[in-house]
Amino acid sequence: MRTRRGAGALATYAPGPMTATIVPLAERYFAGLRRALDVVARERRYLAFTAAPPEDAAYAFYRDIVEHDHCHLVALVGDEVVGWCDVLPVRGEARAHAGVLGIGLVPWARHRGIGRALMQAALQKAQAKGFTRIELTVRADNDVARALYARLGFVVEGLHRRAFVVDGVPADSLAMALVVAPGQGDDADPAGAGSTRTAGIAYSVHDDVPDEQGRLVDTGLGVANEAAAPLHEVRPLACFARLPAGETVGGAVGRTWGECAEVQQLWVAPEHRRRGLATRLLRAFEHRARQRGCRIVYLETFSFQAPALYRALGYAVRLELRGYGEGIVKYTMVRELESSGDR
Secondary structure: OOOOOOHHHHHOOOOOOOOOEEEEOOHHHHHHHHHHHHHHHOOOOOOOOOOOOOHHHHHHHHHHHHHOOOEEEEEEEOOEEEEEEEEEEOOOHHHOOEEEEEEEEOHHHOOOOHHHHHHHHHHHHHHHOOOOEEEEEEEOOOHHHHHHHHHOOOEEEEEEEEEEEEOOEEEEEEEEEEEOOOOOOOOOOOOOOOOOEEOOEEOOOOOOOOHHHHHHHHHHHHHHHHHHOOHHHOEEEEEEEEOOOOOEEEEEEEEEEOOEEEEEEEEEOHHHOOOOHHHHHHHHHHHHHHHOOOOEEEEEEEOOOOHHHHHHOOOEEEEEEEOOOOOOEEEEEEEEOOOOOOO
């Protein structure tokens, strides 16, 4: 298993790439949506409430959305709802052009591009329904979300002082809005129709990555990521297996960030495989991650690598990506660590 550092690690949805399916809300997703909502609410940071509503109330609200075909999308990884984004109408004839956007993602699905994809899909659907003003509120200290909203065209329109009070601690929020002129918003891919220049900007496509342009993208993305997220909190983690003479015959390399740990590479020398080294390396990695406060360990592996080993060690498949050829499948696998006694 190998994940590129630099451009590959953070350019493709740091801290690890993931593909989600975005679909309209339907009754079969009600239970999963409420579970995801409850997870985010109990973080006591992003939403106005600190637990999901009772099941009856939540399902009644969801049914009303479905029956009226309101704009409400959910993100699925496998069969699991990992996030949602809605743009719901505002009451009053004079406000019929306006909608209010709400979005949430479970912790392990963040920083992977899913939130941006959800918002883009919801905004497209909302604009197709005739909304020309879309509003949202965001906590003033949520720098990551604010940066995402700004990139999608939202601008700050006002400050709500002490808008949130959780456990006696007040927090301000910002009012942001996206205003779209009627008929605007269906931005075509500038190169998709064969054009090579739009508004003075030239576009080119390459079958390799020119060194200079690749460095510019890598550096620019690194700067943007550092500004948008606390990447200084990402810590490397590595475990190695050595012979008595000092020769390294195996290793597990990855990183931790908050309550998540990512195994980026796991390798054992061919002559030392099938002796339990990979298991001991992975368990040592998990143990140190738990000492750092991690609750979740995740990794990516191909079907020709070691998915059977990871399943035997308690990892569950959260995503299967097919289409690589020769029947090869790429898996995203996750294991939730116990607080103690998990060796």
